[in-house]
Amino acid sequence: MIEFTGVSKRYGDTVAVDSISLRVEAGEVCVLIGPSGCGKTTTLKMVNRMLNASSGVITIDGRDVASLPVEQLRRSIGYVIQSVGLLPHLSVRDNIAIVPRLNGVDRRTRYKRADELLDLIGLDPAQYRLKYPHELSGGEAQRIGVARALAADPPILLMDEPFGAVDPLNREVLQTEFLRLQRALKKTVMFVTHDLDEAIRIADTVILIKDGRIVQHATPEQILARPRDQFVRDFVGKDRALKRLSCFAVRDYIRQARQISQQDVAAYSNGEHDEEPVVWVNGPAGVLVGVLQRITAQSGAAALSAGARASFRMISLKPEDVGVAPMSSMKEALSRLLGQGMRAVPVLDERNCIIGEVRLPDIEELNQAVL
Numbered sequence: 001m002i003e004f005t006g007v008s009k010r011y012g013d014t015v016a017v018d019s020i021s022l023r024v025e026a027g028e029v030c031v032l033i034g035p036s037g038c039g040k041t042t043t044l045k046m047v048n049r050m051l052n053a054s055s056g057v058i059t060i061d062g063r064d065v066a067s068l069p070v071e072q073l074r075r076s077i078g079y080v081i082q083s084v085g086l087l088p089h090l091s092v093r094d095n096i097a098i099v100p101r102l103n104g105v106d107r108r109t110r111y112k113r114a115d116e117l118l119d120l121i122g123l124d125p126a127q128y129r130l131k132y133p134h135e136l137s138g139g140e141a142q143r144i145g146v147a148r149a150l151a152a153d154p155p156i157l158l159m160d161e162p163f164g165a166v167d168p169l170n171r172e173v174l175q176t177e178f179l180r181l182q183r184a185l186k187k188t189v190m191f192v193t194h195d196l197d198e199a200i201r202i203a204d205t206v207i208l209i210k211d212g213r214i215v216q217h218a219t220p221e222q223i224l225a226r227p228r229d230q231f232v233r234d235f236v237g238k239d240r241a242l243k244r245l246s247c248f249a250v251r252d253y254i255r256q257a258r259q260i261s262q263q264d265v266a267a268y269s270n271g272e273h274d275e276e277p278v279v280w281v282n283g284p285a286g287v288l289v290g291v292l293q294r295i296t297a298q299s300g301a302a303a304l305s306a307g308a309r310a311s312f313r314m315i316s317l318k319p320e321d322v323g324v325a326p327m328s329s330m331k332e333a334l335s336r337l338l339g340q341g342m343r344a345v346p347v348l349d350e351r352n353c354i355i356g357e358v359r360l361p362d363i364e365e366l367n368q369a370v371l
């Protein structure tokens with residue numbers, strides 16, 4: 001657990017951090033966000049004493065960081081910086097193993113550790129261990145930066161805009177990977193970003209900072225639903241209702257889906273159906289292949305004739321275009337739904353078989369809480 005009590009940092013007359021108090025629980029991802037120059041990096045750097053606080057106390061598990069020897073302190077804290085900071089003349093594995101080397105770990109052990117970490121971050125050790133930084137893409141270099149911070153297995157990670165230099169698409173890949181890693185490793189993380197979507201995606205709690213002070217410290221969902229003041233409201237933007245949908249996972253809103261197999265389409269079409277549920281159609285091996293659509297009678301006379309039956313035809317669907325996974329966010333479900341112009345989205349397993357569906361009224365209800 002990391003705790004700040006009345007911590008300030010002054011540079012002459014400039015107050016970079018102004019008496020902040022906060023707590024980051026063990027295993028939590030705490031995201032610091034706010035305008036440029038508000039004091040995020042300064043806050044982070046005081047934890048491992050790359051900067052010393054001007055006043056106030058920072059403790060880690062109850063121990064004042066000012067009282068710990070700096071080397072011992074930094075050994076328990078991994079630090080990832082925005083510019084990655086890989087050493088150009090060292091291979092990937094030597095970059096990753098740099099802290100273990102400083103700690104006197106023998107070569108065999110630290111190279112083994114470097115390979116393990118490459119595996120962990122999703123890069124093939126055989127292919128990457130001997131590469132040099134200039135042979136890496138931006139995203140790969142960022143991953144190596146994360147691996148290096150993890151090399152000594154520290155319980156705490158400080159990450160200063162670790163994915164800031166990566167294009168939006170690759171950034172999402174890195175965020176997903178970070179979440180997967182974090183689920184397994186459960187580090188205590190302080191993470192700085194400019195990107196609200198990134199904060200919403202990865203944070204357990206978000207700290208919004210302005211002029212060196214904490215404006216709001218809450219879960220992403222709370223910040224979006226109940227911004228404390230106009231500054232927060234402006235910061236999170238007009239589409240906060242939509243953004244807030246990213247905080248909810250599809251798996252919590254799955255409803256039973258009506259589904260029939262492809263052979264039964266004709267029989268279904270001839271049956272009596274009062275209400276109009278969404279009916280999904282499964283092909284061989286239960287894989288989603290389409291959805292039924294009601295064919296409305298063309299002429300008024302036909303529509304009026306007594307006992308007229310609805311008839312249906314199947315519209316073909318590509319599961320990967322229409323479906324969402326249980327892990328997807330409700331925001332993704334909504335964008336799929338709007339993209340397809342349907343009232344429900346199928347929730348699919350890895351084989352593209354239907355688990356259930358997410359319905360528009362459920363998404364609308366979630367949004368009502370904000371509007």
Ligand SMILES: Nc1ncnc2c1ncn2[C@@H]1O[C@H](COP(=O)(O)OP(=O)(O)OP(=O)(O)O)[C@@H](O)[C@H]1O
Nearest residue numbers: 011014015016034035036037038039040041042043
């Ligand atoms: N060495 C320094 N001397 C004087 N002022 C400094 C120094 N370092 C930072 N500052 C000032 O402290 C304030 C906070 O800086 P900090 O780097 O923490 O901001 P930040 O929130 O990380 O910004 P960004 O999002 O641009 O990285 C800024 O006003 C900055 O100009």
Ligand SMILES: [Mg+2]
Nearest residue numbers: 040041042160
């Ligand atoms: Mg900064």
